[in-house]
Amino acid sequence: xxxxxxxxxxxxxxxxxxxxxxxxxxxxxxxxxxxxxxxxxxxxxxxxxxxxxxxxxxxxxxxxxxxxxxxxxxxxxxxxxxxxxxxxxxxxxxxxxxxxxxxxxxxxxxxxxx
Numbered sequence: 001x002x003x004x005x006x007x008x009x010x011x012x013x014x015x016x017x018x019x020x021x022x023x024x025x026x027x028x029x030x031x032x033x034x035x036x037x038x039x040x041x042x043x044x045x046x047x048x049x050x051x052x053x054x055x056x057x058x059x060x061x062x063x064x065x066x067x068x069x070x071x072x073x074x075x076x077x078x079x080x081x082x083x084x085x086x087x088x089x090x091x092x093x094x095x096x097x098x099x100x101x102x103x104x105x106x107x108x109x110x111x112x113x114x
Contacts, residue, residue: 032062035107042096042103043114054082055096057089057103070106077102 038060045056057074060067064085071084074091078098082091091099096113103111 029063030061032066036109038062038108038110040103040108040111041114042099042111044094044096045090052092053094055091055094055099057091057099058087060087060089073106074099074102 040057040059043056043058045054046052057071060070067084067087067089071082071089071091074089075082078091078093078095080092080095082089084090100111100113
């Protein structure tokens with residue numbers, strides 16, 4: 001019996017080939033690197049944010065759940081909002097030095113302010 005899930009057929013309108021198989025992309029997330037090997041960069045960003053400053057942490061390599069957990073920890077410790085997606089953590093405000101201290105306490109020894 002054929003699977004008739006429309007999400008598997010996304011971007012394909014019609015095929016006359018009876019043996020046609022829909023291409024499904026299964027992107028695997030890379031395993032999370034150990035804290036000692038993560039090369040995180042902390043920077044201040046003002047672009048496309050309505051003139052407001054945010055601390056931007058980039059360079060995280062790993063699973064999305066681990067990124068979300070790290071982002072939540074940083075936001076809670078700084079007492080501000082933000083987000084964590086696409087390998088970046090955004091913390092509202094200029095908290096570069098505090099974030100660097102927090103990351104070093106957590107074991108991210110290669111974290112640096114850019």
